[in-house]
Amino acid sequence: MAAGTRSLLVLMAAVLPIHAADPAVDSEDRERVKTVARISPAVVAVVTGGGSGVLISEDGYALTNYHVVGGQGPALRCGLPDGNLYDAVVVGLDRIGDVALIKLLPREPGAKFPHAVMGDSDTVKVGDWSLALGNPFLLATDFTPTVTFGLVSGIHRYQYPERGMFEYTDCIQSDTSINPGNSGGPLFNTKGELIGINGRGSFDKRGRVNSGVGYAISINQIKNFLGHLRAGLQVDHASLGAVVSSSPEEEGSRPRVLVSGLISSDAERRGLQLGDELTRFAGRPVGTVNQFKNVLGLYPKGWRVPMTVRREREGGGTETRQMLVRLMGYERQEQGEAPKPPAQGRPKPPGNPEGGKPPADSPAMKLFEARPGFANWHFNKMARDRLLAGLTAKTDLSSSTGDWVVRANAKLGEKGRDGTAVIRWAAGTGGVPDRVMALIDGVDFTLEPLKTDLPAAALRDPPGSGGMLTALYHFRQLMLKGKSGFVGESSHGGVEPYYPPLEKEPDDWFKSRVDAEIIRASLGGVDTRFQFTTGQGGTRLAGMESVLDKEEDPCEIHFDDYREVGGKSLPFRISVFHGGRPYCRLEVQSWDLK
Amino acid sequence: MGPEVTLLAAALLLVSPAEETLGEVASKVNARLVKIYGSGGVKGLPGYGTGILVSPEGHILTAANHLPDSSDLRVHLADGTRLSAKVVASEPELDAALLKIEDKTAAGELPHFDIAKASKAPLLAPGTGVLAFSNQFQIATRDEPVTVQRGVVAALTTLQGRIGVFEAPYSGSVYVIDAITNNPGAAGGALTNRKGDLVGIIGRELRNDQTQTWINYAVPLGATVASRGTQGRMLSLAELVEKKEKYRPSGRPDRAGRSGDWNVRAGWILVPQVIDRTPPFIEEVEANSPASRAGARPDDLIVYVDGTPVPTIAALRDILEKYRPGDKVQVEVRRQDRLQTLVVELEPPPKSPANPPR
Numbered sequence: 001m002a003a004g005t006r007s008l009l010v011l012m013a014a015v016l017p018i019h020a021a022d023p024a025v026d027s028e029d030r031e032r033v034k035t036v037a038r039i040s041p042a043v044v045a046v047v048t049g050g051g052s053g054v055l056i057s058e059d060g061y062a063l064t065n066y067h068v069v070g071g072q073g074p075a076l077r078c079g080l081p082d083g084n085l086y087d088a089v090v091v092g093l094d095r096i097g098d099v100a101l102i103k104l105l106p107r108e109p110g111a112k113f114p115h116a117v118m119g120d121s122d123t124v125k126v127g128d129w130s131l132a133l134g135n136p137f138l139l140a141t142d143f144t145p146t147v148t149f150g151l152v153s154g155i156h157r158y159q160y161p162e163r164g165m166f167e168y169t170d171c172i173q174s175d176t177s178i179n180p181g182n183s184g185g186p187l188f189n190t191k192g193e194l195i196g197i198n199g200r201g202s203f204d205k206r207g208r209v210n211s212g213v214g215y216a217i218s219i220n221q222i223k224n225f226l227g228h229l230r231a232g233l234q235v236d237h238a239s240l241g242a243v244v245s246s247s248p249e250e251e252g253s254r255p256r257v258l259v260s261g262l263i264s265s266d267a268e269r270r271g272l273q274l275g276d277e278l279t280r281f282a283g284r285p286v287g288t289v290n291q292f293k294n295v296l297g298l299y300p301k302g303w304r305v306p307m308t309v310r311r312e313r314e315g316g317g318t319e320t321r322q323m324l325v326r327l328m329g330y331e332r333q334e335q336g337e338a339p340k341p342p343a344q345g346r347p348k349p350p351g352n353p354e355g356g357k358p359p360a361d362s363p364a365m366k367l368f369e370a371r372p373g374f375a376n377w378h379f380n381k382m383a384r385d386r387l388l389a390g391l392t393a394k395t396d397l398s399s400s401t402g403d404w405v406v407r408a409n410a411k412l413g414e415k416g417r418d419g420t421a422v423i424r425w426a427a428g429t430g431g432v433p434d435r436v437m438a439l440i441d442g443v444d445f446t447l448e449p450l451k452t453d454l455p456a457a458a459l460r461d462p463p464g465s466g467g468m469l470t471a472l473y474h475f476r477q478l479m480l481k482g483k484s485g486f487v488g489e490s491s492h493g494g495v496e497p498y499y500p501p502l503e504k505e506p507d508d509w510f511k512s513r514v515d516a517e518i519i520r521a522s523l524g525g526v527d528t529r530f531q532f533t534t535g536q537g538g539t540r541l542a543g544m545e546s547v548l549d550k551e552e553d554p555c556e557i558h559f560d561d562y563r564e565v566g567g568k569s570l571p572f573r574i575s576v577f578h579g580g581r582p583y584c585r586l587e588v589q590s591w592d593l594k
Numbered sequence: 595m596g597p598e599v600t601l602l603a604a605a606l607l608l609v610s611p612a613e614e615t616l617g618e619v620a621s622k623v624n625a626r627l628v629k630i631y632g633s634g635g636v637k638g639l640p641g642y643g644t645g646i647l648v649s650p651e652g653h654i655l656t657a658a659n660h661l662p663d664s665s666d667l668r669v670h671l672a673d674g675t676r677l678s679a680k681v682v683a684s685e686p687e688l689d690a691a692l693l694k695i696e697d698k699t700a701a702g703e704l705p706h707f708d709i710a711k712a713s714k715a716p717l718l719a720p721g722t723g724v725l726a727f728s729n730q731f732q733i734a735t736r737d738e739p740v741t742v743q744r745g746v747v748a749a750l751t752t753l754q755g756r757i758g759v760f761e762a763p764y765s766g767s768v769y770v771i772d773a774i775t776n777n778p779g780a781a782g783g784a785l786t787n788r789k790g791d792l793v794g795i796i797g798r799e800l801r802n803d804q805t806q807t808w809i810n811y812a813v814p815l816g817a818t819v820a821s822r823g824t825q826g827r828m829l830s831l832a833e834l835v836e837k838k839e840k841y842r843p844s845g846r847p848d849r850a851g852r853s854g855d856w857n858v859r860a861g862w863i864l865v866p867q868v869i870d871r872t873p874p875f876i877e878e879v880e881a882n883s884p885a886s887r888a889g890a891r892p893d894d895l896i897v898y899v900d901g902t903p904v905p906t907i908a909a910l911r912d913i914l915e916k917y918r919p920g921d922k923v924q925v926e927v928r929r930q931d932r933l934q935t936l937v938v939e940l941e942p943p944p945k946s947p948a949n950p951p952r
Contacts, residue, residue, distance in 0.1 A: 126742060127616030151616065151725075151744040157733055173733065175743040175773065202731040204778060205808075212743050212774025213731060255674045255736045287674065288736045 028190075035192040036131065036147050041114035043145040043186060044104070045079035045135040046088075048072050048357060052134030052145070052185025053102065054194060055080075055115040060104035061230070063222060064184030065199045066093055067166065069100045074376060075362040078104055079143030080113075089364035092229025093375040096237040096330055097297070098166040098199050099222055100184075100375075101229035105363060116186060119193025121218035124172055128152040132176045132198055132214070134185025145185070150176030158290040158297075159200060159215055167237070169297025171215045172196045178214030187216040195219050221298045227495025227517065228300055232379030235494070236301040238327035241265020242272055246289055255288045259309070264551055266326035270580065272309065279320070280308035283510045301329040302529075303496055306509035324499065324509050324580075374491075383492040387517050387532055388482050390539030394569040397479040402427050402594030404476065408574070408586035412441060413464075421586050425476045427594075436469045436476070438462060440584065449473040449524065459526070459548055466555035466578030467526070471546035474521060474528040475557070478541075488522030498531045498542055501558050501575045501582075516542055537562070540569070553579040565591050616744075619725065619790035624739040625672045625705045627784060628654055629729045630679070630693075632664025639869065644728040644740065644783035645669065645693060646795065647706040648835045652677075652695035655709070655835060656782030658684050659763070659798055660866060662691040669695060671704070674737030683841040687819050687829050689764035690795065692838060707784075707792040713815040713832040718769065718793055722747045726773040726812070728783025728796055740783070745773030745810075753797075753811060762800060766819040768811040769794050776800065776808040785812040795831065858917050858940040861885040867907045874910045876927070888936040894927035914940075 044053035044062050051068030055061070062078070069076060069090055076088040084107060092101040104113060124130075130152050133145040140146065154173035161167035172187065178201050187196040196216030203211050228235040243261030257278040262268050278286050282305040286292045299305060304326045310318050358364065371377035392398070403426050410421040419441035428434040428450075438445045438461075445461045447469035448454070460467045477485030484490075498516035499509060506512050516531040531543040540562060545554040555578055559571035570591045576583040614622070626647045634641025641664075645656035654669065656662065667679045677695045684691040718724070724747055729740045749770040753762050769785065775796050785794035794812035801808050818828040827844075834841050861883020865875045874896040879886045896904055900923055904910040917923060919942040926933050 125615075125617040126739060127618070127620045151742060153741045153743055154733060154739060156738070159733075173741065202733070202777070204731070210774070211777060213733070213741065213777065255676075288738070290735055290738065 032131075032149070032190065035188075035190065036133075039116060039131075039186075039188055039192045040133060040145055040147075041081050042116040043081060043133045043135075045138075045140070045143040045145070046076065046102075046184060047079055047085065048076040050135075050138060050181060051183040052181065052198075053078065054133075054184075054186035054197070055104070055113050056118060056194070057115050058112040060088075060106060060113050061091070062088070062102050062104055063186075063197055064100050064102060065197065066095050066098045066100045067199070068184040069102060070095065074368040074370075075358045075364040076102060077358045077362075078102070080104075081142075081144050083142045087358060087362050087364045089367045089376065091376050091379050092225075092231065092233055092235065094225050094229065094235045094237075095165050096161065096167050097217060097221065097225060097235075098168070099197065099217060099225065099229070101226070103367065103379075105367075116188070116194040117192070118219050118223065119189055119191070119195045121172065121195045121220045124152055124155055124189065124195050124218075126152055126155055129190050130172075130174050130176050130195070131188040131190070131192075132174070132178060132182060132185060132216075133188070134182040134198065136177075136179035136181040138181050148177040150174050153213070156291070156294055157215060158294050166200065167297055168200055168215050168217060170218055170221060170294040171200075172218055174214055174216065175212045176214060177210040179210050180208055182214075197222065218298075224298055224303075225300055225494075227515070228493075229375075230379065231383040231492040231494045232374050232376040232381075233492075233494055234373060234375045237330035238296055238299045238301050238303065239330050240296060240325070241267040241328045244278055244289060244292055247277075257286050257289055257292055265328055266553075267307075267323075269553055270323040270325050271321065272307075272323065272325070273311065276309035276311050278307065279310050280306075282306065283508065296327075299327055300494065300496075301327060302493075303327050304499065305497075322505065322509070380492050383517075384483060384490065384519060387492060387519060387534075387539060390534060391532065391541065392482070394538045394540065395479065396568065397593060398482070400593040401480065403592075404594065405590075405592040406574070406586070406588055407590045407592075408588045410440065410587070411582075411585040413583070414581055416582070416585070421584065423472060423586075425472070434473070436473045438469060438472075445469060447473065456548075462583075464578060465576055465583040466553055467546055467548045468555055468557070468576050468583065470526055470548065471528065471544060471555045471557055474523060474526065474546055475544065477523060478519070478521065478530060486521040486523045488524075488527075490519060490521045493518030493520040493529060496529075496531065498533065500542070500560065501577065501585075514542070538569075541571070561588075568593075614789070616725070616742075616788070619786075619788070620727070620742045621739065623725070623727050623742075623784060623786055623790045623792075626707055627727055627729075627740055628669040628671055629732075629734065629740065630654075630656060630661055630782065631668045631670070632661040632666065634660065634664075640732065640778040642729060642732045642779045643781055644730075644779060644796070646782070646784050646792065647704055648692075648709045649706055649838075650702055650704050652679075652697075652704055653682065653706075653835065653838060654679065654693040654695070655795060655831065656691055656693060657763075657795070657798055658686055658689050658691040659781055661782075662693065663866060667693065669693070670736055672737065672739070676736070682839050683834060683837070683843065685829060685834050685841070685843050687764075687844045688766075688813065688817075688831055688834065689797065690813070690831055690834055692834055692841070694838075709792070709815060709832050709835040712792045713830065715791065715793070715816070717750055717767075717814055717816055718747045718787065720747050720749050723788045724769070724771060724773070724793065725786050725788060725790070726771065726775045726780075726783060726796060727786065728775060728777075728780035730775070730777035730780040730783075732779050743773040743775065745771045748772050750814070763798055764813060764819075767814055767817045768797065769814055771810050771812060773810060775810045775812070857915055857943060858919055858921070859884065859943045860890075860914075860938050860940060862890055864907055864910075870906065870908060872907050874904055874907045884938045884941055885936075888925070888938040889934075890925075890927065890936055890938070891929065894929050894934070896925060897928050897933065898924075898926040900924050919943075 042055040046053045049068040049072045053062045053064035074090045078086045078088045086104045088102045088104045132148045157173045159168035198216045200215040202213040245260045247256035259276045281295045308322045369378040406423040408421045410419045412419045422439040424437040426435040436447045497513040519530040521528045528546045533542045543558045547554045558575040561573035572588040574586040628645045630643040643661045645654040648655045662681045677697045679693040679695045682692045682694045726743045753768040781798040783796035794814045797811045818830045861880040862876045862885040863878040865877045876894045899913045925936045
């Protein structure tokens with residue numbers, strides 16, 4: 001026993017120093033070193049603009065900050081930790097969110113890039129450890145990234161915009177050192193998943209060097225915009241069309257968010273009223289104005305998101321209402337030239353030792369085409385043509401230049417009254433113009449869409465549909481002629497949530513949402529958004545919205561129950577909605593395409 | 595040997611049973627902190643700060659900076675509840691103030707730190723990991739959690755401000771930490787160990803004017819400070835919190851500028867010197883003092899001393915350093931719109947047994 005005790009003591013002496021270093025910490029350290037080695041190759045030194053970035057796909061797409069590449073021109077030079085310089089091109093820009101998507105060109109055709117894996121930033125918690133990689137002070141001439149390590153200090157942070165740009169909503173705050181040159185670089189969790197893009201700090205008196213307070217744009221926000229960015233868009237953020245403010249500051253009060261102003265908007269048309277208390281927005285509870293602005297900033301203009309309000313009932317008590325609201329734009333008007341980023345607030349190095357500018361004959365210029373409203377029209381055209389090619393692969397109607405007829409049983413109006421419907425698209429020939437006709441329950445409607453000076457009511461026929469005939473004319477143009485069917489515009493509109501029509505209002509709209517790629521088309525002053533799903537069944541037209549007047553609800557048409565007819569995939573259920581109410585639902589009996 | 599090694603390893607693992615994650619620690623600490631709002635907004639002086647709940651009734655420990663001087667002092671609890679607060683006691687020697695929320699409905703069962711217990715814990719050695727919690731930069735509002743940063747105790751040392759280099763609001767032991775807490779609004783925040791036990795209160799923004807460097811420090815809960823004004827009585831944060839309304843301050847004027855006890859005594863107490871250019875307004879006149887005998891009144895602005903203009907409190911002090919007790923000095927003050935001439939016969943400053951360095 002005595003010997004046992006002595007050996008225990010000896011052992012204690014031997015173990016204590018090890019314990020002081022904590023074996024768990026030791027293994028954490030080793031894991032971290034491995035993680036850093038794994039994620040480093042994807043970190044980009046954005047030489048033009050003097051910042052950082054991170055590759056997110058093997059074909060060379062990389063994220064950085066708008067304030068790094070904005071105003072630098074479309075062609076860039078970037079360095080990777082393999083020590084090489086790469087040509088790169090600006091693809092998409094988000095000025096308000098301070099995000100830019102760029103594409104690096106491989107040095108050998110078809111060569112693949114190392115890239116980061118995107119995580120779920122909604123799972124990030126205060127107290128988590130985080131890793132920032134990047135190019136602070138442009139230290140590494142061989143582009144080996146600098147690694148800093150620190151604590152997540154706060155989540156769901158809101159940082160006010162500067163001069164209308166760089167509004168950091170729902171961002172991740174960390175004490176991980178962020179210095180000039182870290183801008184645009186990745187913030188990783190300890191698993192090595194990309195959780196944010198570093199871009200801003202509270203610098204105050206220290207002149208843009210680390211103050212222990214850095215902010216990263218959450219990767220989940222960027223995911224919402226990624227479809228837009230990949231489509232070469234200059235994206236806009238969202239506004240609600242209503243002013244919300246904190247409830248009167250009473251002593252001992254908990255915060256509440258009340259609607260204190262309303263403009264003509266989808267929110268108003270969906271029934272939002274002054275004095276409504278906003279309780280949930282886009283799937284998140286809302287208790288303060290900051291929380292509301294945080295959630296609003298996550299979404300692009302034009303997205304439809306669910307919203308819940310609480311309202312005083314007239315006879316006393318309260319009622320809760322859920323509505324699906326189409327968000328308005330944030331920027332007052334499209335601005336042409338990008339303004340210079342303001343000088344304060346973001347870590348950007350003062351000078352650039354590499355000179356940075358790519359040569360005028362950069363191969364990146366082959367991947368660039370300028371067009372107002374787009375960051376890079378070349379990428380938009382590619383995205384649009386790819387999407388339309390997918391549509392044609394399943395349903396090629398380009399040779400059906402004659403009349404089209406759909407016969408259907410119909411459920412009419414909100415009550416779903418039984419009836420019949422015939423839709424006829426008559427091809428114009430020899431002086432007879434194109435016509436779209438609908439015979440609904442014995443009532444005849446005809447639209448000559450190309451006729452000038454059409455009365456407003458004719459475009460909106462049949463009454464209550466919001467312009468079904470006009471929308472169906474756009475449908476034929478798309479299916480028959482594709483992009484050339486629209487004189488005004490046909491472009492890719494990024495990715496939006498699409499909500500299939502449901503028999504009953506769901507508890508949570510977000511659960512029924514499907515990601516849809518958008519084609520924006522314009523003809524005769526009417527703007528249509530075609531919504532495509534691109535799942536396993538191939539590219540399908542799921543829905544369309546035709547806007548006859550921005551102050552009015554669009555005519556919405558949904559297509560489903562696709563079946564094969566003569567080698568073409570065609571919808572056998574067509575549902576028409578206007579202002580949230582069903583106009584008719586057609587159960588198609590036959591498609592007759594000439 | 596074999597089984598013993600195994601046993602010992604098991605014992606070591608049990609030393610830290612089911613440790614809380616840093617996130618759990620952060621949320622526990624955050625529930626015991628408040629965001630403080632008051633007067634400010636002048637350059638370099640934020641209108642916001644941080645405080646630590648130290649009683650279930652809503653007593654709040656914070657820094658004795660300009661914020662507690664606000665007439666309209668408000669706090670936001672961790673759940674977003676907004677309440678008014680009043681100053682209960684203030685101790686300039688510790689640079690600490692004790693506030694109390696006024697609403698009685700919210701008070702009674704508030705989560706709080708037990709300062710009496712926490713102040714008995716041994717001081718942290720350099721190298722110990724710490725967490726710093728504060729609402730720096732006013733990043734959080736209402737129910738949003740305050741900022742948490744990580745660091746280590748770099749040194750346990752004595753803070754000694756020196757005139758002309760930097761004037762510290764506090765002279766005594768401090769933790770110097772490597773977390774960057776030297777930011778607006780951080781003063782009064784909580785320094786905890788990695789388990790969330792309160793170990794100190796985050797100090798103010800402080801800069802060494804010679805090296806242009808900023809120091810991140812916190813006053814340890816267990817710190818005791820000798821005071822000139824209390825005949826050697828040792829002051830501590832625990833005493834301030836324990837005695838609350840009954841706390842007897844050291845009587846030392848605010849080191850940041852309330853004046854009187856320089857090398858000579860006039861018996862006027864000036865407004866706090868919140869910025870370098872604070873003008874010498876008289877806030878109070880001590881009874882039976884040279885100033886009261888000369889007819890000085892609160893709200894008088896001292897404009898000239900023996901014909902020399904004194905635009906700031908700092909200028910007034912520079913001039914008075916040339917005088918000796920017993921000297922008669924002609925002071926012109928602006929009272930409403932008129933200049934008044936007072937003759938003040940200066941006295942020796944009160945005796946200070948401890949005489950800490952300034």
